[in-house]
Amino acid sequence: MNVRVMSTAAAKPVGPEQCAAPPHIAAQGLAVDFTVEGRTQRVLGDINIAVPKGSFVSLIGPSGCGKSTLLKVMAGLIAPSEGSVQVAGLTPQQAVKARLIGLVFQEATLLPWKNAIENAAFLLMTADESIKRNDAFDRAAAMLKLVGLEDAENKRPGQLSGGMRQRVAMARALALDPQVLLMDEPFGALDAITREEMSECLLDIWERTHKTIVLVTHSIDEAVFLSREVHVMGTGPARIIETLPITLPHPRSEESYADPAFSAAENRLRGLLIESHRRGRR
Amino acid sequence: MTDTTLSAPAGRARSQGLVRVLYAILPALVLSAGVLVLWELSIRLFKVPTFVLPAPTAIVTALGANWRALAVASQATALEVLFGFVLSAVVGVLVALVIVRFERFGRALYPLIVLFQNVPKVALAPIFILWFGYDLAPKILLIVVIAFFPVAIDMLAGLQSVEPSFVSLMRSVGASKGKIMLRVRIPHSLPHLMAGLKVAITFSVIGAIVGEFAGANQGLGYMIQFASTQLDTPLIFAALVVVSVLGLAFYYVVEFAERWLVPWAPKFDPVHSAG
Numbered sequence: 179m180n181v182r183v184m185s186t187a188a189a190k191p192v193g194p195e196q197c198a199a200p201p202h203i204a205a206q207g208l209a210v211d212f213t214v215e216g217r218t219q220r221v222l223g224d225i226n227i228a229v230p231k232g233s234f235v236s237l238i239g240p241s242g243c244g245k246s247t248l249l250k251v252m253a254g255l256i257a258p259s260e261g262s263v264q265v266a267g268l269t270p271q272q273a274v275k276a277r278l279i280g281l282v283f284q285e286a287t288l289l290p291w292k293n294a295i296e297n298a299a300f301l302l303m304t305a306d307e308s309i310k311r312n313d314a315f316d317r318a319a320a321m322l323k324l325v326g327l328e329d330a331e332n333k334r335p336g337q338l339s340g341g342m343r344q345r346v347a348m349a350r351a352l353a354l355d356p357q358v359l360l361m362d363e364p365f366g367a368l369d370a371i372t373r374e375e376m377s378e379c380l381l382d383i384w385e386r387t388h389k390t391i392v393l394v395t396h397s398i399d400e401a402v403f404l405s406r407e408v409h410v411m412g413t414g415p416a417r418i419i420e421t422l423p424i425t426l427p428h429p430r431s432e433e434s435y436a437d438p439a440f441s442a443a444e445n446r447l448r449g450l451l452i453e454s455h456r457r458g459r460r
Numbered sequence: 461m462t463d464t465t466l467s468a469p470a471g472r473a474r475s476q477g478l479v480r481v482l483y484a485i486l487p488a489l490v491l492s493a494g495v496l497v498l499w500e501l502s503i504r505l506f507k508v509p510t511f512v513l514p515a516p517t518a519i520v521t522a523l524g525a526n527w528r529a530l531a532v533a534s535q536a537t538a539l540e541v542l543f544g545f546v547l548s549a550v551v552g553v554l555v556a557l558v559i560v561r562f563e564r565f566g567r568a569l570y571p572l573i574v575l576f577q578n579v580p581k582v583a584l585a586p587i588f589i590l591w592f593g594y595d596l597a598p599k600i601l602l603i604v605v606i607a608f609f610p611v612a613i614d615m616l617a618g619l620q621s622v623e624p625s626f627v628s629l630m631r632s633v634g635a636s637k638g639k640i641m642l643r644v645r646i647p648h649s650l651p652h653l654m655a656g657l658k659v660a661i662t663f664s665v666i667g668a669i670v671g672e673f674a675g676a677n678q679g680l681g682y683m684i685q686f687a688s689t690q691l692d693t694p695l696i697f698a699a700l701v702v703v704s705v706l707g708l709a710f711y712y713v714v715e716f717a718e719r720w721l722v723p724w725a726p727k728f729d730p731v732h733s734a735g
Contacts, residue, residue: 255628274634281632283625290724291647304643305633334724354633 200267201228202390203252203358207261209415210247221247223415225261229407231357232388236401236408238447240455244416245394246362252392253279253360266357273358277305280351280389284363286343288335288350294342295331298322298349305354314353321349324386325379341372345379352383359391366396377403381430398451402426402443403434410447412454420450514694519701522694529683530702536679537668538706540596544603545664545710549657551604552611556649559612560619561641573612581606581667585674599671599679606670607663614656618649651725654718661714665707680706 210222222244229235237245250256251263254270265273273279288297298318303309322328325345335343344364351359364380365373377400384391384404395401401408405424412419426439434440496516502508503515510518523530555573559566584605588598622645630640672681680699687695718725 250628253628253632255631274632277633279632281629283628285623285625287623287625287629289644289647291650291722300643301629301633304630304635304639336724 202231202233203227203229203263203265203392205248205251205258205261205263208248208251208258208263209260210244210251210256211259220415222251223417225416225418227409227418229390229392231390233406234384234391234393234404236393236395236405237411238395238398238401238408238451239411239416240413240451241396242416243411243413243454245411247416248411249360249362249392249394252358253281277354278357280354280356280359282344282347282351282359282361282364284366286335286340286347288343288346290335293332293334294327294338294346294349295319295322297335297346298353301350302353317355318349318353321352322346324352324383325349339372340368341376344368344376348380348383352387357390359389361391361393363394363396365400373397373400378432380404385429398444398447399435402440402447403430408443408447410450410454412457419454422446422450511691511693514697518694519697522692522698523701526695526698530680530699533678533680533683533699534702534706537665537672537681537703538710540599540603540668540671540679541661541664541706541710543596544600544667545607545657545661547600548604548607548660548664549611552608552656552660553615553653555608555612556615556619557641559616560645573609576605577609582670585670588671589675594675594677598674599668599676602671602674603664603667606667607660610659610663611653611656614652614659615649618652619645621652622648650722651718654714654722654725657714658711658718661710662707665703665710669703 205225205227208222208225208227209220211218212221213219225248227248237248239245247256251258252265252270254265254274263270266276266278268276268278270279288294289300292300295315295318298321299311299314302317303311303314306314319328319331322331322345325348327342327345327349330338330342333342335346338346344367348364361380365376368376380391381404383389391404393401393404402424403426408422408424409418410420410422411417422443424439424443426434426437426443500515500517503513514522555569559570581602585598585602588601592598592601619641626644626648627640630644635643668679669681669684672679673685676682680703684696684699687693687699
């Protein structure tokens with residue numbers, strides 16, 4: 179496909195052996211407290227995480243373990259109460275200003291009065307007032323093509339399926355050409371088959387662009403299939419209880435699900451999650 | 461859908477459209493006709509005096525006999541409704557924007573507005589007449605105090621009901637509060653605003669009539685009052701018919717504007733529930 183090459187596309191995938199390089203996203207001793215009605219509660223405690231540049235990392239854990247909160251801290255939407263977070267050597271707020279961050283949520287959150295291409299161009303045009311409408315639309319069109327929606331440019335969100343809407347949301351984030359893509363359960367509301375399609379689409383995008391991707395997910399399959407590294411989170415207070423490298427060979431495809439390494443990682447993850455759940459209940 | 465109508469011969473498409481419209485309004489027509497016939501028969505059967513309740517035929521006769529006066533009165537009332545409605549819309553939207561934009565001031569303002577909404581507006585009419593005389597101004601003011609509230613409340617609901625993830629997305633590219641307001645909150649609130657305007661337009665008609673009751677020298681409300689002093693009940697009903705038709709026309713203008721302005725809004729079907 180003749181998709182426009184993005185600035186980060188030249189970056190080679192970073193193997194585990196290169197982890198000595200400074201991480202692209204790093205958190206040290208990170209803690210977040212929420213104050214609700216005068217009562218302060220620690221929702222994230224002592225998080226240490228290092229995401230190498232160009233890596234694909236998943237955060238997995240039981241509901242309420244703070245994985246979405248961690249993602250929002252990385253996105254500069256929530257300020258840390260303790261410790262520090264850096265994205266490309268900057269604070270998250272600075273990274274936002276430098277337009278390094280793309281976000282995708284569980285809901286596609288498209289503007290219903292705009293069609294697919296207008297939606298895909300919307301954040302880019304918001305972020306960069308000086309960009310020409312045509313340039314923004316060219317870029318949005320290229321990204322829609324990348325996510326396989328070149329024929330749906332003029333459709334309104336109401337005319338698109340859930341999976342297609344989520345593809346538009348991905349195109350919208352990619353149109354910003356961010357260095358970092360933060361995804362909060364992006365496929366959580368989709369049916370199983372669409373989920374797998376979307377996983378493959380995302381994997382394809384990552385292999386082409388080598389953006390640094392952090393994915394929050396509930397799905398063990400998704401985490402194993404997509405990630406180089408999975409951080410398993412636990413509750414009370416939320417923290418990372420284990421970091422599991424995924425050795426499933428690249429390039430990955432549908433056949434990867436049958437790979438023994440896949441089921442090995444899956445079983446290990448399941449064990450960790452069950453343990454985390456049990457601990458959470460106590 | 462447009463494809464099929466375009467490919468069909470134009471004449472047939474038009475007649476099909478007509479049939480569809482007829483089919484849509486037929487139940488309402490049949491019911492209305494039934495009620496009218498029953499009304500007419502009861503009046504004749506029980507020999508109800510005309511000054512108590514006129515028969516539909518008597519109302520039609522009154523309509524015919526006074527059509528010129530009714531037309532002049534409608535024009536006066538329609539003007540009040542139009543000005544009052546537009547001003548209500550402006551005030552309602554501004555109130556909502558101010559409440560959302562200046563949060564602290566909004567917290568102070570909102571309860572006062574709700575409190576004011578509970579003041580019986582009819583009681584204000586004589587005061588407005590006292591202040592502004594018998595002209596257009598007191599009627600418009602009365603309409604505004606009655607009709608801005610649904611506009612403000614619906615617009616407010618629209619502005620506040622934006623999904624938090626939209627706001628997060630905008631913030632993730634460094635958008636300011638003002639930009640989020642302009643690009644996301646306000647467009648998002650338009651379907652809500654249109655719902656508020658539909659309520660406001662019916663309130664505006666009521667406001668105009670009440671205003672004319674309190675003191676006027678023209679308009680349909682004035683005509684109703686004048687007719688009641690003469691015990692001309694058929695004329696009262698004739699004026700009521702004109703008021704209703706006027707209100708209906710105004711309502712459908714707003715609904716048409718809604719379809720044109722916010723085509724993405726969920727279609728409102730008063731009969732079928734969402735399930």
